[in-house]
Amino acid sequence: MFGMLSSLWDYRGFILSSIRNExxxxFARSKLGGLWMIIHPLSQVAIYALVLSNVIQAKLPDIDHSYAYALYLMAGIVAWNLFSDIIGRYLTLFIEQGNLMKxxxxxRITLxxxxxxxxxxxxxLLIISLxxxxxxxxxxxxxxxxxxxxxxxVTTALATGIGLVLGILNVFVRDIGQVVPIVMQVWFWLTPIIYPVSVIPEKFKGSMAYNPMFPIVSAYQDILVYNKAPDYMSIAWIAAISIVLMAFGLFLFRRAAPEMVDVL
Structure with a gap:
């Protein structure tokens, strides 16, 4: 682990320049440039708001605001976007960078x-715009x-742990790359992002305890929509799980990196 941290520091110039270049x-040759990062999630919010606002808005508790549903949507989507973006990138990272790795x-940890x-x-940039x-x-x-x-x-640690494991497995079993997008889509709809917890039937509410994104999304909504601090205990519990998953992902990456090069 300390060797990985040392490598990241030694290659910090390469990492920063790669982030900047990417x-x-x-947005090269794009007229709107970085604005597309904001337009895409906002357009997603607009679609959901137009289709579902009349159905959902009356059921949002303790929100007295003319744009209540849009605010609720944006708060949840900004949390989900970070989570899904990291996992999606890690899923194909090692396959896309196979030639470079060989x-x-x-x-390898710099990738x-x-x-x-x-x-x-x-x-x-999305949070600032939001x-x-x-x-x-x-x-x-x-x-x-x-x-x-x-x-x-916390969201980053959780996504990194899951994403690294899936990205490594995808090198050896390419079906993983086909299954994960479907699972992520189902996961999105099983997380109270476009609907409040209050609309979930009582017999299914207990299942939310098994969804690690539920307390994270709820915390974003508490902060941005309800202007209150999130539940400390639920965030602390998810933070502990996220750290363990991230440590496991890094451990697996360190052990599997030589074999991945051979397979790629």
Whole structure:
């Protein structure tokens, strides 16, 4: 583990330049550039809001706001986007970078670090844009928003642990790459993002305890929509699980990296 951290520090220039190059390459020759990172999630929110607002809005508890449902949607989607973006990138990372891993000698851990840095940069810009949109909608921005910092770290750790394991498995069993997008889509709909917990039948509410994204998404909604601090205990529990998963993912990556090069 300490060897990985040392490699990341030694190659910090390579990591930072790779993140910068990837960011600008994504929007090369685009007239709107980085605005597409904001347009895509906001358009998703607009579609859900137009289709479902009349059905759901009356059932949102304790929100007295003309844009209540849109605020609720945006808070949940910004959390999910970071989670799904990291997992999606890790899923195909080692396959896409196979030639680089075989032809060049460098610390392999820098590849996940570049992906992670890029995803965090995108999410930071999205959160800033979201805060601006909330302010324009008349939503109060309170000091509780600082809770987003530990929440982003917890979400990142959880996604990194899951993403690394899936990305490694995908090298050896390519069916993983076909199954995971389906699972992620189902997972999205099983998480109270476009609907509140209150609409879930009582007999199914207990199953939310097995969904690690439920307390994270709920915490984002508490902070951004209800202007209150999240439940400390649930976040602490998910943080512990996330750290264990991330440590396991890094351990598996360290052990499997030589074999992945041979397979690729």
């Amino acid at each position: 960011f600008f390459a994504r 032809k060049m000698k460098f610390p 996940p670090a570049v992906v992670l840095g890029s995803a965090l940069l995108n999410n930071l 805060v601006v949109v909330f302010a324009l909608m008349g939503q109060k921005i309170t000091p509780e928003i600082l809770w987003l910092i530990p929440l982003v770290l």
